[in-house]
Amino acid sequence: MVYYNDMDYYLGIDVGSTASKCVVVDASGEIVARGLHPTGAGTVGPRACVDEALAQVPDLPSADDVASSCATGYGRHLEAWTTMQMSELSCHAKGAAHLFEGVRTVIDIGGQDAKVLSLDEGGRLVDFVMNDKCAAGTGRFLDVMAGVFGCAVANLSELDREATEIAAISSTCTVFAESEVISKLAAGTPIPNIVAGVHESVVERTHGLAKRAGVTPNVAMTGGVALNDSLRERLERRIGLPVATSPLAQFAGAYGAALHACGQGGNA
Amino acid sequence: MPPTLPLLEHAEGDLGYSSDLCAYARISLAYADVGACPNGERDMPLPDFVLCCNNICNCMMKWYENLGKHLGIPVIMIDVPYSNDYDIDEKRIAYVGAQFRAAIKQLEEITGKTWDEDKFQEVCRRSSECGRLWLEAASYTNYKPSPVNGFELFNHMAVATVARGREESVDAFRMLIDDYRSFVANNESNWHAPENHRIMFEGIACWPYLRATLTPLKEAGVNTTAMVYGPAFGLTYRTFDEMVEAYCSVPNAVNLERSVELRKQVGAAGKIDGGLVHINRSCKMWSGFAPELARRVSADLGVPMITFDGDQADPRNFSEAQYQTRVEGLVEIMESTGKGA
Numbered sequence A: 001m002v003y004y005n006d007m008d009y010y011l012g013i014d015v016g017s018t019a020s021k022c023v024v025v026d027a028s029g030e031i032v033a034r035g036l037h038p039t040g041a042g043t044v045g046p047r048a049c050v051d052e053a054l055a056q057v058p059d060l061p062s063a064d065d066v067a068s069s070c071a072t073g074y075g076r077h078l079e080a081w082t083t084m085q086m087s088e089l090s091c092h093a094k095g096a097a098h099l100f101e102g103v104r105t106v107i108d109i110g111g112q113d114a115k116v117l118s119l120d121e122g123g124r125l126v127d128f129v130m131n132d133k134c135a136a137g138t139g140r141f142l143d144v145m146a147g148v149f150g151c152a153v154a155n156l157s158e159l160d161r162e163a164t165e166i167a168a169i170s171s172t173c174t175v176f177a178e179s180e181v182i183s184k185l186a187a188g189t190p191i192p193n194i195v196a197g198v199h200e201s202v203v204e205r206t207h208g209l210a211k212r213a214g215v216t217p218n219v220a221m222t223g224g225v226a227l228n229d230s231l232r233e234r235l236e237r238r239i240g241l242p243v244a245t246s247p248l249a250q251f252a253g254a255y256g257a258a259l260h261a262c263g264q265g266g267n268a
Numbered sequence B: 001m002p003p004t005l006p007l008l009e010h011a012e013g014d015l016g017y018s019s020d021l022c023a024y025a026r027i028s029l030a031y032a033d034v035g036a037c038p039n040g041e042r043d044m045p046l047p048d049f050v051l052c053c054n055n056i057c058n059c060m061m062k063w064y065e066n067l068g069k070h071l072g073i074p075v076i077m078i079d080v081p082y083s084n085d086y087d088i089d090e091k092r093i094a095y096v097g098a099q100f101r102a103a104i105k106q107l108e109e110i111t112g113k114t115w116d117e118d119k120f121q122e123v124c125r126r127s128s129e130c131g132r133l134w135l136e137a138a139s140y141t142n143y144k145p146s147p148v149n150g151f152e153l154f155n156h157m158a159v160a161t162v163a164r165g166r167e168e169s170v171d172a173f174r175m176l177i178d179d180y181r182s183f184v185a186n187n188e189s190n191w192h193a194p195e196n197h198r199i200m201f202e203g204i205a206c207w208p209y210l211r212a213t214l215t216p217l218k219e220a221g222v223n224t225t226a227m228v229y230g231p232a233f234g235l236t237y238r239t240f241d242e243m244v245e246a247y248c249s250v251p252n253a254v255n256l257e258r259s260v261e262l263r264k265q266v267g268a269a270g271k272i273d274g275g276l277v278h279i280n281r282s283c284k285m286w287s288g289f290a291p292e293l294a295r296r297v298s299a300d301l302g303v304p305m306i307t308f309d310g311d312q313a314d315p316r317n318f319s320e321a322q323y324q325t326r327v328e329g330l331v332e333i334m335e336s337t338g339k340g341a
């Protein structure tokens, strides 16, 4: 049993490899503020996302005023000011369990890694599989590809919708795939078709990871890549199940961390 | 710089071997070319002949053939096929046994010495005694709490691996058992951390990162009380045929069902709450079946088994931060699902 004061706030920060996210919840676990900065561990990102979130809560002048805080993500150990640090696995699981009702499989594609989490009926993490040491199939892979296309990563989803066919990207290696994309561009293949191929290659890799962990519905997707609707829909078709997402998908880790700090949802 | 790195680079650069080749092979082939350790330590004399047994993997065959060619020395090959059956049948023992007998002839020719059956029996006896003692020492991790830091077995196993036939090894393991026995009697342990959880470590150790792989476990109070790799070198046999059978029964030579059974036995004996599985970039043989092995052991023992990427000898193929996250995830699962003390 956790006793808390109605006026208390709890802060979670997810310091990833390419972005920092912060979520503040109240004593009932409701999100009251959030912040995001597009730089990760070892940069101004963590501070900036906390400041952005705190600015939205008038009665929270500084991070010292929260009742408890929890850091997660790749750079969690650098945030020594927080009350606790937990792995992104448990935090994503908890965040997703609160964002998506009845979720049993969470597919998280972040900047630098991809992971599939298996949750039990109570929303507890029971197993996970992570990608091997390779950027293929992660947010970084899409960043590199967007760079080749000369577009923002946020536009990839729209471009995919214009595809008339899929220009297959066979390689699973970021560097090889990049040269494959360049040669397809040089051969005059329309960009939307190549984008569709790039998305399919991410889907293929993610699907392999998901199969290893085992896919139990409901399935949800978190992490920055979850905002890419075209890719997520391709994943749905490949898995054969609906893959839920949320505008807060990128904040799942920070939200879970805040809930851990608050002792909500009970098993940590 | 890790001392193996210059040898790995020499194998890949000067000798032109692929970095996908097992790092043991790359280091050995580079050493054969350079003839010295890069850090000036522990030089070994180069061999007059090589004796290769492929019971652990087929990479060995080309590796040793190339050593033979490079050094201009004879290669004796003993082919031990992977066993698709659970048990080792008589045909297999006859096939492998005949090769051992042929190897004896070849060795007599190469060395000018004659086979001494009495001496063989003596070494067999000592070797088996050594294997038995090693298994006994390793079994002390089964006590709960364990009197032993399980990672210590990675150090002691060297004796069982390379010096099983020597009297000093028998003495060394007797001393080790005496130490462990007195730990139990006095309620002591050389695991100087809480033992909140007990796990199985599956696969070859990450030798260049023994400390880095142990530290996060120690900090989280996770002792390694089960493994197959170390005790695998505790072979016991009394006759020639039993020796051949032992060669056919090493972990990489037996089928998946038997591999699973072995893990389940050591896992249950070690009273594990979870497991860490090393997906070893060098060792395709072991890593290839590791995910399925882990899946079955996890399902049958009802404990989480988590994989991490690494390499037994190539320091470039391991990331401390990634390892740490996986260990933390495993610990959080064991804690949230009530596994462990």
Ligand code: SF4
Binding pocket: B022, B023, B024, B025, B056, B057, B058, B059, B060, B204, B252, B282, B283, B284, B285, B286, B312
């Ligand atoms: S580590 Fe694996 S690949 Fe290398 S020699 Fe041993 S069994 Fe073969």
